[in-house]
Amino acid sequence: MKSTMDFIEMKKSGEKITMLTAYDYPSARQAEAAGIDMILVGDSLGMTVLGYASTVEVTLEDMIHHARAVRRGAPDTYIVVDMPFGTYHASHEEAVKNAIRLYQESGANAIKIEGAHLKGFVHHLIDAGIPVVGHLGLTPQAVGLTGFRMQASSREEADELIETLQNFEALGVVMAVLEAIPSDLAEKAARQTQMPLIGIGAGIGTDGQVLVYHDVLKYGTGRPPRFVKQYGDFDKAGIKAIGEYISEVKDQKFPDENTTYKKKVYEDENNG
Numbered sequence: 001m002k003s004t005m006d007f008i009e010m011k012k013s014g015e016k017i018t019m020l021t022a023y024d025y026p027s028a029r030q031a032e033a034a035g036i037d038m039i040l041v042g043d044s045l046g047m048t049v050l051g052y053a054s055t056v057e058v059t060l061e062d063m064i065h066h067a068r069a070v071r072r073g074a075p076d077t078y079i080v081v082d083m084p085f086g087t088y089h090a091s092h093e094e095a096v097k098n099a100i101r102l103y104q105e106s107g108a109n110a111i112k113i114e115g116a117h118l119k120g121f122v123h124h125l126i127d128a129g130i131p132v133v134g135h136l137g138l139t140p141q142a143v144g145l146t147g148f149r150m151q152a153s154s155r156e157e158a159d160e161l162i163e164t165l166q167n168f169e170a171l172g173v174v175m176a177v178l179e180a181i182p183s184d185l186a187e188k189a190a191r192q193t194q195m196p197l198i199g200i201g202a203g204i205g206t207d208g209q210v211l212v213y214h215d216v217l218k219y220g221t222g223r224p225p226r227f228v229k230q231y232g233d234f235d236k237a238g239i240k241a242i243g244e245y246i247s248e249v250k251d252q253k254f255p256d257e258n259t260t261y262k263k264k265v266y267e268d269e270n271n272g
C-alpha cells in the first residue's frame with residue numbers, strides 16, 4: 001500500500017497521482033485491480049448510489065458503512081474518506097470526536113474535510129495522529145450557498161485559496177483536493193506548496209486527478225459536470241444484459257441445461 005510519504009515523493013518526481021471514488025466492495029475491487037494510487041470514499045455516494053439531490057443528507061454512519069465495504073474490496077489501497085455535512089461545524093469538540101470516530105471505524109488511511117473552517121481544529125486531529133486531507137474550491141456540502149458552480153474565479157478569492165492552502169500546509173494537512181476552479185489558479189497553487197494537490201475540474205496543473213466512479217463508467221448518472229470524461233458505458237452494458245435476461249425468461253430459453261440441477265428425485269414415480 002502507498003503511504004502519505006509516497007504521494008509527496010510522486011509530487012516531487014512529477015508522476016501524476018490517480019484517485020477514483022469507490023463506494024462499495026465491487027467498485028473498490030475494480031479500482032485496486034486497475035492499479036489506482038488512492039481511493040476516495042466520497043460523500044458523493046449520497047448522489048451516485050443513494051439518489052439524493054446533494055451530499056447534504058449523508059450521515060457519518062453512511063460514510064462508515066460504505067468505507068468498510070470499500071476497505072474489504074481494496075485491502076491494499078490507500079483510502080481517504082469524506083467527513084459528511086453537519087459533523088464538523090457545531091463545535092470543534094464535536095468535530096474532533098466525529099473525525100476520530102470516522103477514522104477509527106472506517107478503516108480509511110486519511111479523512112477529508114471541506115472548506116477553510118478546518119483550520120480551527122485540524123491541530124487536534126494531527127495531535128491524535130490522523131492524516132487529514134483538505135478540500136477547497138467548489139465544496140459541494142455548501143451547495144445551498146454556492147450552487148454546483150466554478151469557484152475562486154476572482155483575484156481576491158484565488159489569493160485567499162492559496163493563502164488557505166499555505167495555512168493548511170503549516171498546520172500539517174497532508175494533501176488537498178481542489179474542485180472546479182480556474183486551471184491557472186490550480187497550477188499556481190500546486191507550485192506554491194509541497195502538499196500534493198489533487199484536482200477535479202482544476203485542469204492539468206495539479207499533482208493528480210480525482211473523478212467519481214459512476215462518472216468515469218457512465219453508470220446511473222444524469223448529465224455530468226463539464227470536467228467529467230466518461231471512459232466506459234456501464235448503463236448501456238447493464239441495460240443490454242438485463243434486457244437479454246428478460247427476453248430469455250419470457251422465451252423460455254433460460255434456465256437451460258447448464259443452469260439446471262437435473263438429479264432425479266422422483267425416478268420411481270410415473271408421470272411425476
Ligand SMILES: Nc1nc(=O)c2c([nH]1)NC[C@@H]1CN(c3ccc(C(=O)N[C@@H](CCC(=O)O)C(=O)O)cc3)CN21
Nearest residue numbers: 044047048055140148149150212215221224225226227
Ligand atoms: N456524479 C457526481 N460527480 C461529481 O463530480 C460530484 C457528484 N456526483 N456529487 C458531489 C459533487 C457535486 N459536483 C458537481 C455537480 C454538478 C456540477 C455541474 O453540473 N456543473 C455544471 C455547471 C453548473 C452551473 O454553472 O450552474 C458544469 O457544466 O460543469 C459540478 C459539480 C461534483 N461532485
Ligand SMILES: CC(C)C(=O)C(=O)O
Nearest residue numbers: 021042043044177200
Ligand atoms: C468529488 C470528490 C472530490 C468528493 O469529494 C466526493 O466524491 O465526494
Ligand SMILES: [Mg+2]
Nearest residue numbers: 042043044082
Ligand atoms: Mg466529497
